[in-house]
Amino acid sequence: MADEDSEKTEEATQSRRDDFRKKGQVVQSKELASALFILASAAGIYSLGRFFFLEMNEFFQFSFGADLVVAVREGNIFAAGKMAAMKFMLLVAPVLGISLLIGLGSSIIQIGFLQVEDALSFKLDKLNPIEGFGRLLGLRAFVEGFKALVKFVFIGAVVYMVMKSEMIKIPLLVEYSVEQLFVYLGTVVTKLLGGIGVSLGILTAGDYFFQKWELDKKMMMTKQEVKDEHKNREGDPMIKARIRRIQREVANRRMMEKVPKADVIITNPTHIAVALKYDANLPAPQLIAKGGDLIAEKIKAIAKEHNIPIIENKPLARTIFKTMKLGQVIPRELFVTVAEVLAYVFKLRRKARK
DSSP states (O other), X not given: OHHHHHSEEEOOXXXXXXXXXXXXXXXXXXXHHHHHHHHHHHHHHHHHHHHHHHHHHHXXXXXXXXXXXXXXXXXXXXXXXXXXXXXXXXXXXXXXXXXXXXXXXXXXXXXXXOOOTTTTOOOGGGGOHHHHHHHHTSHHHHHHHHHHHHHHHHHHHHHHHHHHHHGGGGGGGGXXXXXXXXXXXXXXXXXXXXXXXXXXXXXXHXXXXXXXXXXXXXXXXXXXXXXXXXXXXXXXXXXXXXXXXXXXXXXXXXXXXXXXXOSEEEESSSSEEEXXXXXXXXXXXXXXXXXXXXXXXXXXXXXXXXXXXXXXXXXXXXXXXXXXXTTOBOOGGGHHHHHHHHHHHHHHHHHHHO
C-alpha cells in the first residue's frame, strides 16, 4: 500500500499545473520562432523582393560609385554617411521588426502571457556539478542532440533538392542582367527558406508534443499528493465537520428561541415535533421549528414550559417534517387539516380564558 501511495500514477491537478507554470515550467518549442521567421522571410522576399533590390542597388551605387567620390571631394562625408545609414536601416529594419514580432508571437501562441515568480531567485542546486552532469546525460540532452541531427538532415535535404533542380540553370546566369540575376537569386532563396521553414515546422510539432509528454509525466502525482492537495484546498475534513456541527448547533439554538412564539406543536407523537405559528400578516400558518428524536423532545419541553398546546397528528406531523423547510408557510393542500388543528387550539384558549 505504501508503494502505491509513493508511485506517481495520478494525472496532475489544475493547481499543480498552475504551480509549474508559475515556475516557468511550460511547454515551449524554441524552434517555432525560427520556423516562423524563416517562413516570414521567404514571404517577405517573395512580396518585397523588388523593393529590396532597388534599395540595395541604390545603396551599392552610392557607396561604390561616383556619388561617393563627389561627396569626399566636396567634404560632405556626413551627408554621405547619413544617406548610407538610412538605406541600411531601410534594409535591416524590416528584418529586425519581423524577428521581434515573431519572437514575441511564438511565445504568446504557445504559453500566453507568463509571469515567472521565482525567475530571479537564486538556487544553489543550479550550481551543483553532479546534477548538471546528470542533465547532460539525461533524456532531454539526448533529445536535443537528436533534434539537432534531424534539423541538420532536414535542412541539408532541402538545400540538396533545391540546388539539384537549379544546377542546370547556373551556366546560363552569365547572360542575365543584374536585375534578372537578383530576381533569380530571390526565387532560389525563397524556395530554400520556404523548404527549410516547412521542415522546421514539422520538427517543431514533434518537439512540442514531446515536451508536452515529458512535462505531463513530470507533473504526475502520487495518490497521497492528490489527497493532501484536496485537503489543503477544501480544508481538513475534521475541521469542516466541526464547523458544520457548530453551525447546526447555532441554527438549532436560534430555532429553539422561536418555539415560545408558536401557536401549536404537532407531533407523531414520539419521534417528530413541528411548531406552527399563525400571524394575521401571513397568508397561512408558518413553520418556525421542527426536529426529530432529541430535538423533538426539546421542542415539546419548551412548549410545556410556555403552555403551548401539543397536538398528536401522525400524518400531518410527518408530512410537514419531510416536505417543508423552516420559514415556509403551509401549502394549500394542507390548509384544511392545519385549520382544523388551529381551530381546536383557539377553542381551547377561549375555554381557558373563561
